Amino acid sequence: MKKILTGNESAAWGARLSKAKVVAAYPITPQTSIIETIASFIANGEMDARYIRVESEHSAMAACIAAENTGVRTFTATSAHGLALMHEVLMWASGARLPIVMSVVNRAMAPPWSVWTDQLDTMAERDVGWMQVYSENNQEVLDSIIMSYRIGERHHILLPSMVIEDAFILSHTAEAVDIPEQKKVDDFIGEFEPAFKLDPDEPAGFGSLIMPEGPYMEFRYKMALAMEDAKREIEKAVEEYNETFGRNYAPFVDEYRTEDADAIMLVLGTIGSTAKDVVDAMRKEGKKVGVARVRYFRPFPTEEIRRIAKSTNMLGVVDRSYSFGPGADLYAETKSVLYSHTDVPVKDYVIGLGGRDVTPEVLRKLFDDMLKIANEGVVDKEIEWVGLHGDERWS
Amino acid sequence: MIEIRFHGRGGQGSVIASKILAKAFFMEGKYVSAFPYFGVERRGAPVTAFTRVDNQPVRAKYQIYEPDYVIVLDPSLLKAVNVLKGIKKDGTVLINTIHSPDEIRKTVKFDRVATVDATSIAISHRLGSQAAPIVNTAILGAFAKVSGLVKIETVMDAIREAAPAKQEENAQAAKDAYENVKIGGE
Amino acid sequence: MPIILPEEPTPIAKVPSTENKTGGWRTFRPIIDYEKCIRCYICWKFCPDTAIDFAAPEKHPAPKDALKRFDTVEINYDYCKGCGICANECPANAIELVLEQNVGGEEE
Numbered sequence: 001m002k003k004i005l006t007g008n009e010s011a012a013w014g015a016r017l018s019k020a021k022v023v024a025a026y027p028i029t030p031q032t033s034i035i036e037t038i039a040s041f042i043a044n045g046e047m048d049a050r051y052i053r054v055e056s057e058h059s060a061m062a063a064c065i066a067a068e069n070t071g072v073r074t075f076t077a078t079s080a081h082g083l084a085l086m087h088e089v090l091m092w093a094s095g096a097r098l099p100i101v102m103s104v105v106n107r108a109m110a111p112p113w114s115v116w117t118d119q120l121d122t123m124a125e126r127d128v129g130w131m132q133v134y135s136e137n138n139q140e141v142l143d144s145i146i147m148s149y150r151i152g153e154r155h156h157i158l159l160p161s162m163v164i165e166d167a168f169i170l171s172h173t174a175e176a177v178d179i180p181e182q183k184k185v186d187d188f189i190g191e192f193e194p195a196f197k198l199d200p201d202e203p204a205g206f207g208s209l210i211m212p213e214g215p216y217m218e219f220r221y222k223m224a225l226a227m228e229d230a231k232r233e234i235e236k237a238v239e240e241y242n243e244t245f246g247r248n249y250a251p252f253v254d255e256y257r258t259e260d261a262d263a264i265m266l267v268l269g270t271i272g273s274t275a276k277d278v279v280d281a282m283r284k285e286g287k288k289v290g291v292a293r294v295r296y297f298r299p300f301p302t303e304e305i306r307r308i309a310k311s312t313n314m315l316g317v318v319d320r321s322y323s324f325g326p327g328a329d330l331y332a333e334t335k336s337v338l339y340s341h342t343d344v345p346v347k348d349y350v351i352g353l354g355g356r357d358v359t360p361e362v363l364r365k366l367f368d369d370m371l372k373i374a375n376e377g378v379v380d381k382e383i384e385w386v387g388l389h390g391d392e393r394w395s
Numbered sequence: 396m397i398e399i400r401f402h403g404r405g406g407q408g409s410v411i412a413s414k415i416l417a418k419a420f421f422m423e424g425k426y427v428s429a430f431p432y433f434g435v436e437r438r439g440a441p442v443t444a445f446t447r448v449d450n451q452p453v454r455a456k457y458q459i460y461e462p463d464y465v466i467v468l469d470p471s472l473l474k475a476v477n478v479l480k481g482i483k484k485d486g487t488v489l490i491n492t493i494h495s496p497d498e499i500r501k502t503v504k505f506d507r508v509a510t511v512d513a514t515s516i517a518i519s520h521r522l523g524s525q526a527a528p529i530v531n532t533a534i535l536g537a538f539a540k541v542s543g544l545v546k547i548e549t550v551m552d553a554i555r556e557a558a559p560a561k562q563e564e565n566a567q568a569a570k571d572a573y574e575n576v577k578i579g580g581e
Numbered sequence: 582m583p584i585i586l587p588e589e590p591t592p593i594a595k596v597p598s599t600e601n602k603t604g605g606w607r608t609f610r611p612i613i614d615y616e617k618c619i620r621c622y623i624c625w626k627f628c629p630d631t632a633i634d635f636a637a638p639e640k641h642p643a644p645k646d647a648l649k650r651f652d653t654v655e656i657n658y659d660y661c662k663g664c665g666i667c668a669n670e671c672p673a674n675a676i677e678l679v680l681e682q683n684v685g686g687e688e689e
Contacts, residue, residue, distance in 0.1 A: 002421075004414060004417055004418045004421055004427070004429070111591055111592060112591070112592045136456075166456075168430065168431070169430070169456050169457075170456075172410075172430055172431055173428055173429065173430035173456075174413075174414045174417055174427075174428070174429040174430065175427065175428050175429075175453070176421050176426070176427065270456035271456070273454045273455075273456045274454065274455055274456045274457055276454050277454050277455060357457050357458050358456075358457060359457045359458075359460075360455070360457070388584045388585075388586075389584065389585040389586075390582045390583055390584045390585030391582070391583075391584045392582055404606060404608070440603075440606055441606075469608070470682060471605070471607075471608075471681055471682070474605070475605050492682075493682065514680075514682070525678075527608055527609075
């Protein structure tokens with residue numbers, strides 16, 4: 001059944017179809033309509049879940065952690081400052097190996113105040129042990145929530161997931177979304193079988209103190225292994241989901257006309273969707289460009305990015321965030337995994353911060369710049385901020 | 396691809412109108428996308444919303460700058476906002492006002508202008524409060540007539556499915572507007 | 582053209598919020614009937630935008646002698662958003678809401 005849904009309504013449907021049993025959340029623009037929609041599902045008897053109102057995002061995550069520890073599936077949602085406020089407990093959730101699923105609506109951090117999209121909020125949480133999957137349309141938002149439960153809940157994985165969508169561009173944009181049949185979703189995810197849980201009959205404590213000579217490092221190493229193992233589970237889940245629900249997702253990187261491209265744009269989120277139109281237009285003019293939209297940032301698609309980089313003459317990384325380090329996040333990590341594997345030129349384009357619109361016109365200029373670099377083999381400037389006021393090269 | 400821009404004020408339902416119109420096109424087999432230009436929305440402040448329609452999936456994820464149609468829900472916006480901004484030369488402006496297209500052309504310097512008194516239609520169907528009549532469904536009926544891109548029956552069905560209350564009154568308001576819209580130059 | 586950067590290191594608002602004239606948001610305009618107004622100032626208290634000001638008694642003379650020495654009130658239409666709370670609260674029903682379009686001058 002297809003319905004016209006916003007990204008946020010799609011996220012709420014994802015939680016509903018996945019039969020989350022506890023939802024604890026605190027409102028923040030532009031996430032609020034996710035939990036409003038879920039609240040109305042529960043109030044109307046369409047979703048059998050307990051909705052917990054809390055006084056902050058920190059408490060929302062704490063409530064999800066406690067609930068998940070009792071052995072039920074949980075869901076929450078947040079954005080920007082709300083996600084930052086959760087920071088401490090995000091690491092508790094992953095360290096406690098609780099496969100919570102959370103929608104994050106990418107919103108810029110203040111000041112200056114902005115409710116519009118960029119990816120600094122989730123990039124700042126890349127090291128907390130959560131999986132991160134980014135979406136290009138509302139269908140992917142809904143589907144990724146269902147897949148995230150399935151992947152995270154495997155007993156050899158047990159990691160939480162952030163399902164990420166761009167503020168307004170998806171969260172408040174309505175598109176036709178196919179809502180999968182409940183029965184098929186049930187079969188795909190299966191009943192939640194916690195690997196361990198709080199049980200009054202078998203009292204236990206979780207998250208105890210470990211002395212330096214104890215297995216603290218070993219627990220962390222197990223998490224690192226689980227994050228790597230998750231790649232196999234993601235592949236399996238995506239393959240089965242595609243088959244069951246008639247989709248066409250790539251597990252890690254959605255490649256569009258990259259096979260013979262002189263230059264490939266590597267990007268996260270909705271910019272990748274607009275870029276596909278630009279690729280089609282430029283291909284008609286004989287310009288061989290392609291786009292590789294990274295879906296999973298955690299686990300990081302190391303092998304895929306190496307293969308893509310080796311297949312082309314230039315890799316342009318488009319970042320809708322900046323990390324005040326050696327370039328923005330996708331760029332820095334891409335360079336890191338390419339080092340000693342290929343010396344294909346790589347350039348970072350920082351764009352669209354604070355929700356500044358990313359149009360086909362500006363993307364075309366990026367592609368032209370990339371083709372020039374591909375042709376000359378020289379990166380003029382490693383990190384380029386695109387479209388600053390007064391800078392007419394990109395306008 | 397057809398691109399439509401709505402101008403209204405917070406609380407008048409411009410964003411919902413953009414979605415209902417998308418739904419109507421969807422029901423006729425088109426691919427659609429509807430979205431607001433989201434300021435921090437306040438009741439009464441100018442709001443812009445958009446609908447994209449195409450025969451293939453809409454991958455464009457950016458604002459609309461050169462609309463084919465502009466729909467103005469609140470006549471007081473004509474003073475506050477340049478509703479003609481970026482409109483295509485062969486585009487059309489549809490305005491909720493008590494005035495005729497010829498009268499309104501003195502303010503809105505554009506060839507193709509259509510007008511409809513959606514406020515009176517909304518009030519006659521008791522849509523919204525007296526203080527804030529909801530004109531968003533009525534104006535969609537006028538759009539069906541002016542554009543010829545979508546059937547009035549489909550628009551009415553989309554309204555019946557999407558309106559949170561007074562479904563039939565909203566659908567009838569659209570029909571009234573369909574029948575009473577004045578198209579300039581005819 | 583060179584890159585244009587803001588002068589300040591962070592946004593610092595030096596423009597008073599009175600520069601933001603919110604009167605343009607109105608759908609309905611509240612109009613005070615000074616014949617009916619009993620100078621109780623309840624509207625002044627309730628206005629969420631402090632868009633109701635005091636004015637000298639002679640500005641809008643009261644019909645009754647007993648009220649003539651009291652200040653009167655005026656609505657500042659530069660900021661009134663037309664929420665109608667004043668009209669709702671007025672114990673003398675002295676404030677009427679009129680559709681802006683009908684007050685005139687809307688589409689000049």
